[in-house]
Amino acid sequence: xxxxxxxxxxxxxxxxxxxxxxxxxxxxxxxxxxxxxxxxxxxxxxxxxxxxxxxxxxxxxxxxxxxxxxxxxxxxxxxxxxxxxxxxxxxxxxxxxxxxxxxxxxxxxxxxxxxxxxxxxxxxxxxxxxxxxxxxxxxxxxxxxxxxxxxxxxxxxxxxxxxxxxxxxxxxxxxxxxxxxxxxxxxxxxxxxxxxxxxxxxxxxxxxxxxxxxxxxxxxxxxxxxxxxxxxxxxxxxxxxxxxxxxxxxxxxxxxxxxxxxxxxxxxxxxxxxx
Numbered sequence: 001x002x003x004x005x006x007x008x009x010x011x012x013x014x015x016x017x018x019x020x021x022x023x024x025x026x027x028x029x030x031x032x033x034x035x036x037x038x039x040x041x042x043x044x045x046x047x048x049x050x051x052x053x054x055x056x057x058x059x060x061x062x063x064x065x066x067x068x069x070x071x072x073x074x075x076x077x078x079x080x081x082x083x084x085x086x087x088x089x090x091x092x093x094x095x096x097x098x099x100x101x102x103x104x105x106x107x108x109x110x111x112x113x114x115x116x117x118x119x120x121x122x123x124x125x126x127x128x129x130x131x132x133x134x135x136x137x138x139x140x141x142x143x144x145x146x147x148x149x150x151x152x153x154x155x156x157x158x159x160x161x162x163x164x165x166x167x168x169x170x171x172x173x174x175x176x177x178x179x180x181x182x183x184x185x186x187x188x189x190x191x192x193x194x195x196x197x198x199x200x201x202x203x204x205x206x207x208x209x210x211x212x213x214x215x216x217x218x219x220x221x222x223x224x225x226x227x228x229x230x231x232x233x234x235x236x237x238x239x240x241x242x243x244x245x246x247x248x249x250x251x252x253x254x255x256x257x258x259x260x261x262x263x264x265x266x267x268x269x270x271x272x273x274x275x
Contacts, residue, residue, distance in 0.1 A: 028081075029081035029082045029085055030081065030085060031076060031081055032053055032080075032081055032084040032085055032088065033053065033054075034051050034052060034053045034076075034080070034084070034103075035051070035052045035053075035054070036049060036050065036051050036052070037049075037050050037052070037146075037150070038050070039142060039143060039146055041138045041142050042142070043134050043135075043137040043138040043141065043142060044107075044112075044131075044134055044135065044138050046107060048104065048105065048107065048138070048143075049075070049105040050074075050102060050103065050104060050105070050143065050146075050147075051074055051075065051076060051080050051102075051103040051105065052100065052101065052102050052103070052147070052150075052151070053080075053084045053100070053101040053103075054100055054151070055087075055088070055091055055098035055099060055100070056098070057091075057098040058098065058100065058151075058152070064152065065152040065153055065154035065155070066098055066099060066100050066151075066152060066153065066154050067097065067099055067100070067153075067154045067156035067157065067158065067272075068099065068100045068101075068102055068147060068151075068153050068154075068156070068157050068158070069087075069099045069100070069101050069102070069157075069158045069159070069160060069272075070102045070104065070139065070143075070157065070158070070159045070160075070180070071083060071101065071102070071103050071104065071159065071160050071161060071165075072104050072106070072109075072112070072113060072159075072161045072165040072168060073103075073104075073106060073109070073161060073162075073165050074101075074102070074103020074104045074105060075103065075105035075106060076105075078103075078105065078106065079103075079161075079162075079260065080101070080103035082260075082261060082264075083101065083103075083160065083264060084101050084103075086261075086264050086265050086268065087099060087101065087268060089265075090265060090268055090269065094274065095268075095269050095273070095274075096268045096269060096272040096273065096274065097272050097273070097274045097275060099158075099272060100147075100151055100153065102143070102147055104139075104143070108126070108128060108131070109164065110125055110126035110128075110129055110164065111126060111128040111129060111130070111131040111135075112131050112132065112134075112135035112168070113132060113135070113161075113164040113165055113167060113168040114129045114130055114131070114132055114164060114167065114168075114192060115130055115132040115133070115167075115171050115192065115193065115196075116130040116193070117129065117130060117192060117193035117194075117196075118193060118194065119192075119193055119194055122192060122193060132168055132171055132172075135168070136168075136172060136176060136179065139179070140176075140179055144157075156181050156182075157179075157180045157181055157182070158180055158181060158182030158183070158184065158214075158271065158272070159172070159180045159182070159183060159184065160184040160186075160264070160267070161184070161185065161186070162185075162186040162187055162188075162259065162260040163186075163187055163188070163189055163256065164189055166185035166186050166187055166188030166189065167185075167188045167189040167190065167192055167197075169183050169184070169185040169188065170183070170185050170188045170190060170197055170217075170232075171197060173185075173204070173208075173213075173215060174197050174200065174201070174204035175204070177204075177207060177208045177211055177213060178211060180213075181212070181213060181214065182213070182214040182215075182216075182271050182272075183213070183214065183215045183216070184216045184264075184267045184268075184271065185215075185216070185217050185218075186218050186219075186259050186260055186263050186264070186267070187218070187219050187220050187222060187225050187229075187256055187259050187260075188217070188219075188225070188229070189225065190225065190228035190229055190232060191224045191225065191228055195228050195231075197232070198228045198231045198232050198235075201231070201232050201235040201236075201239075202235050202238075202239050205235055205236060205239045205240055205241075205244070206239055206241065208240075208241060208244050209241035209243065209244075210241070210243060211243070211244075212243045212244075213243075213244055213245070214244075214245045214246070214271050215236075215244065215245070215246040215247070216246075216247045216249075216267045216270060216271050217229060217232065217233065217246070217247070217248050217249070218247075218248070218249035218250070218251055218259065218263045218266075218267065219249075219250055219251065219259070220251050220252075220254035220255050220256055220258065220259040221251070221252040221253070221254060221255060222255070222256055225256070226250065229248070229250075230250070233248040236248065245271075247270055247271075249263065249266070251263060
């Protein structure tokens, strides 16, 4: 039986900003070893670029399958390098299990990562918003089968992301929880559509019963992001089924531009510890 844990510890601007722009600037991350392929998507009506990192154990153990971590904002100029490099260090230290990382490069980020909204100000952030269902269909029906065809996958999947990507992850957890086994959402934009995911959280959380899922939710000190995350965590405290392994980590010491780098390693240690 899985355990539950509660760990204590720029809304519109953050969602509008590109992944590289809304994070603290640092020295460029070394580009990790990776493969790149392109996949035409009927769901999205366009071709998408996919970056894949295979851990050293993948080549060292040619008969072994590996779990797969998917990530939006997965371009080489986006979050793919720092996430892969973080995982490589943790894996080498024996703190996490080896993972295949699949990064999805952005085309229209705000379109893909947001769901429908009834709030007029939400609709103004981009020419097109509300395309998360199509993006989810792309992952489910086109990308996942292609990854499973190309690589030795163990049948265990996770997804990680921050800000708008965190919103997509929380929406997927609420609407289609069986798509992934592990969800890592860092400072998700849960204010979207007047906090609709939070308002429906109790029903969504109860639907995860008997699925054996893992959810890791962390938030920085952000005026419009911390309160809805606190509210979602309160629902988890009251309604989470016994087999949902959930962790909530408020990080008042962090800001929107620092949480992804600061909290990704603790998240990976928690949810991908060696089995």
